[in-house]
Amino acid sequence: QSSLRLGQMLVLQRRLEDAVSVYEAARRLAASPATRHHLDGLIERARSGVIFPQYAVSQREDHLQRAADAFRAAIAEEPDNLAHYHELALTYETWGKPVEALAAYDAALEMDPDDVYALARCYNSATAQRLFHLVLPRLERAVELDPNYTYALKLLVDRRSNIGLVRGKPGRETLAMAKRLVSRSPNSADAFDAMTRYYDGRCEFDRSVALWREFLTRNPDNAKAWTFYGTALERVGDVRAAAEAYIRSQDLDPGWLDVYWRGLAIIIAAGHAETARAWIREIATRFPNHWDASLRMADAMLRLGDDAGEAVRVARRAVELAPNLEAAWRDYGWILSRADRHEEALEAYRLAWEIAERLSESGAPDALFGLGCALKAVGRHAEANEALRQVASVARDRIADDPRYPVLLGRALEWMDDLAGAERAYKRAMRAGAWWARVDLERLRERLAADSRLQGGSEDE
Numbered sequence: 001q002s003s004l005r006l007g008q009m010l011v012l013q014r015r016l017e018d019a020v021s022v023y024e025a026a027r028r029l030a031a032s033p034a035t036r037h038h039l040d041g042l043i044e045r046a047r048s049g050v051i052f053p054q055y056a057v058s059q060r061e062d063h064l065q066r067a068a069d070a071f072r073a074a075i076a077e078e079p080d081n082l083a084h085y086h087e088l089a090l091t092y093e094t095w096g097k098p099v100e101a102l103a104a105y106d107a108a109l110e111m112d113p114d115d116v117y118a119l120a121r122c123y124n125s126a127t128a129q130r131l132f133h134l135v136l137p138r139l140e141r142a143v144e145l146d147p148n149y150t151y152a153l154k155l156l157v158d159r160r161s162n163i164g165l166v167r168g169k170p171g172r173e174t175l176a177m178a179k180r181l182v183s184r185s186p187n188s189a190d191a192f193d194a195m196t197r198y199y200d201g202r203c204e205f206d207r208s209v210a211l212w213r214e215f216l217t218r219n220p221d222n223a224k225a226w227t228f229y230g231t232a233l234e235r236v237g238d239v240r241a242a243a244e245a246y247i248r249s250q251d252l253d254p255g256w257l258d259v260y261w262r263g264l265a266i267i268i269a270a271g272h273a274e275t276a277r278a279w280i281r282e283i284a285t286r287f288p289n290h291w292d293a294s295l296r297m298a299d300a301m302l303r304l305g306d307d308a309g310e311a312v313r314v315a316r317r318a319v320e321l322a323p324n325l326e327a328a329w330r331d332y333g334w335i336l337s338r339a340d341r342h343e344e345a346l347e348a349y350r351l352a353w354e355i356a357e358r359l360s361e362s363g364a365p366d367a368l369f370g371l372g373c374a375l376k377a378v379g380r381h382a383e384a385n386e387a388l389r390q391v392a393s394v395a396r397d398r399i400a401d402d403p404r405y406p407v408l409l410g411r412a413l414e415w416m417d418d419l420a421g422a423e424r425a426y427k428r429a430m431r432a433g434a435w436w437a438r439v440d441l442e443r444l445r446e447r448l449a450a451d452s453r454l455q456g457g458s459e460d461e
Contacts, residue, residue, distance in 0.1 A: 004042075011046055014057060014255070019046045034078035041070035041087055049286075050094040053124060054257040061289040064095045082108050086117055089125075096290030098128035099324050116142050120152035123159075128327060130366075131359065132402070135159055150191070153181055157194040164403045164433035166201035174198055189215070189224035196232060201433035208232040223253030231262055235435065243270035254282055257293060264300045276300055291322035295331045308339035319348070326355040330367045337374060346374040365394045369412060376415065388412045395425075403434030410440055419448055 003026035010019035020043050027039040048063035050056045071088035078084060089104035105122035108115050119142035126134045136159055142152035160166075160174045178198050181191040192215050196208035212229035219225055230245035246263030253259070260283050268276045280297050287293035298315035302308065315335040322328040333348035352367035372387035395409035410425030422444055429437035 007042060007046070011051055014051060016046045016049065016051075016057065032078070034074045034081065034084070037070050037074035037077060038084055038087065041067045041074065041091065044070060045087075045091055045094070048094075051255065053090070053093045055255050056094075056257075056286045057255060058285055059095075059287050059289050061095075064091060064289070067091045068095075068100075080111065082111060082115055082118075085111070086121070089118070089121065093121075093125060096287070096292060097322065098125035099322065101125035102129065102131070114141070114145055116146045116149060116152070119145075120149065120155060123155045128325065129359065130326065130356075136163070150181060150184060150188075153177060154190050154194045157181065158197050161194075161197040161201040161433070162403075163401070164201060166198055166433050171198075171202075187219055187222075189219070189222050189228060192225070193228050196228065200235065200435050203430060203433075203435050203438075205232065205235040205435070209236055221252060223249045223256065223259070225249075226252065227256070227259045227262060230266065234262075234266055239266060240270050243267040243272055247272065247275060250279065250282075255286060257283075257287055257290065261292065261296050264296060265303060268300060268303045273304055276304060289321060291318040291325065291328045294318040294321070295328070295335065298335050302335070302338055308341075312336060312339050312341065324355060326352045326359070326367055329355065330370055333370050333374065337370075337377065342374055342377040346371070346378060349374050365391045365408060368394075369408060369415075372412070373415060385416060388416050392416075399428070403429050403432040403437075406432060407434050407437045407440065410437065410444075414440075414444060419444065419451075423448070 003022050007019045007022040007026075010016070010022060023039050023043045023046065027036055027043070030036045030039060044063045044067035048060045048067065049058035050064070068088060068091050071084050071091060074081070074084040075088065085104050085108035089101045089108070092098075092101035092104060102122055102125035105118045105125065108118040109122075112118075119138045122138060123135055126132075126138075136156075139152055139156040139159060142149060143156055146152070157174060157177045160170070160177070165171060165174050175198055178191075178195040181188075181194050185191040192211060196211055199205070199207045199211075209229075209232045212225060212232050215225055216222070216229060226245050226249035230242045230249065233239075233242035233245055243263070243266050246259060246267055249256075249259045250263065260279055264276055264279060267279070280300055283293050283297055294317040295315055298311040298318075301311040301314065312335060315332050318328045319332050329348050329352035333345045333352060336342070336345035336348055349367055349371040353371050356365075356367045368387055369391045372384045372391060375381075375384035375387060389412075391412040392409055395405045395412065398405045399409060406425045406429035410422040410429065413419075413425060414422035423441065426437045426441040426444060430441065
């Protein structure tokens with residue numbers, strides 16, 4: 001146990017070779033075959049270059065595969081040991097394989113439905129598959145079982161804020177949880193991130209900016225905080241300052257995928273093209289086998305005006321790495337659409353929708369919305385409108401459940417040219433806490449203003 005703890009600490013310090021040495025020494029003392037397999041998995045994962053989900057020095061797929069195989073061998077030898085399932089899930093999560101990660105967490109929960117670690121840690125892999133019906137009850141159960149498990153509490157605040165529980169009595173409960181986190185961990189960027197998500201859900205973006213400024217006066221070298229500060233600045237419309245914050249974060253810690261995920265589009269918008277190209281090269285080194293990283297690189301390449309065919313080739317890697325993930329096919333479809341490859345986009349969205357349908361509890365009509373847009377792009381308007389009507393119907397049925405549904409309703413109505421209905425939906429979404437609907441609403445109002453000017457010009461003529 002001491003060796004496992006020490007090895008874990010060394011990995012988190014990015015001393016991967018030292019961690020391997022500790023695990024190898026422990027393996028020589030291990031009598032149980034299951035324990036030896038478990039240590040083999042830890043050794044291979046340390047050699048892979050990954051540190052933790054979303055963090056990597058470099059990512060080597062062969063070692064990650066060997067790590068997964070070793071943990072599976074440990075499970076075969078000792079199927080009642082939850083630690084083997086946890087490490088298998090963590091291996092897949094660090095690899096960027098949410099479908100496989102969630103399967104491992106679910107297997108642990110079949111062994112013990114009150115496994116606090118699996119209840120909380122499955123959040124990212126369930127969210128990536130849009131299995132939102134799993135997320136809230138599992139987090140609530142984890143916090144009920146262990147009120148001091150701050151990781152679970154942080155994610156619970158995030159989820160409650162994301163679904164609009166930020167006003168009235170539910171909002172006061174969410175705020176109390178966030179304050180508890182901050183009081184327990186006053187120098188944790190993650191704790192403050194939970195607090196600012198609450199304010200973002202209330203569209204009180206200036207408060208988030210102020211919180212991050214105060215935090216950074218006390219923790220000026222906290223890389224995560226600079227990323228979160230960049231996001232806060234982005235939401236108040238200060239693109240230049242947001243780009244500078246993201247660049248500062250990446251300088252402090254180039255191993256965190258989130259800074260690229262959040263910051264690439266913003267630094268391009270702010271004119272930092274060469275920095276963006278350097279970031280793309282960094283992602284390709286650190287996360288060559290992560291589905292989402294491939295899509296972030298492709299998106300940035302298109303924004304930079306690079307060859308569309310090359311961007312599509314990079315994006316294609318996402319669906320090769322995650323062939324059973326709706327989000328991978330859906331985002332790949334978006335890249336294809338932007339590259340004017342609409343027939344291929346149609347096929348990608350169709351595959352995304354098939355996956356979403358199999359996960360009947362996922363409540364993810366987003367792929368169907370993409371399918372409708374792609375059908376319009378290839379001139380199949382009747383089929384497109386039928387798909388968009390289905391999206392609007394699902395969104396109306398679930399409009400009170402989650403702020404993302406009124407956003408989706410607004411987008412479907414906008415594509416069907418019901419602009420007044422779309423405007424009402426976007427306004428409702430913002431009242432429910434969907435701050436991101438502001439972009440849709442501003443774009444729609446620009447369209448309405450342009451239509452009004454055109455109509456006025458026609459009347460004058």
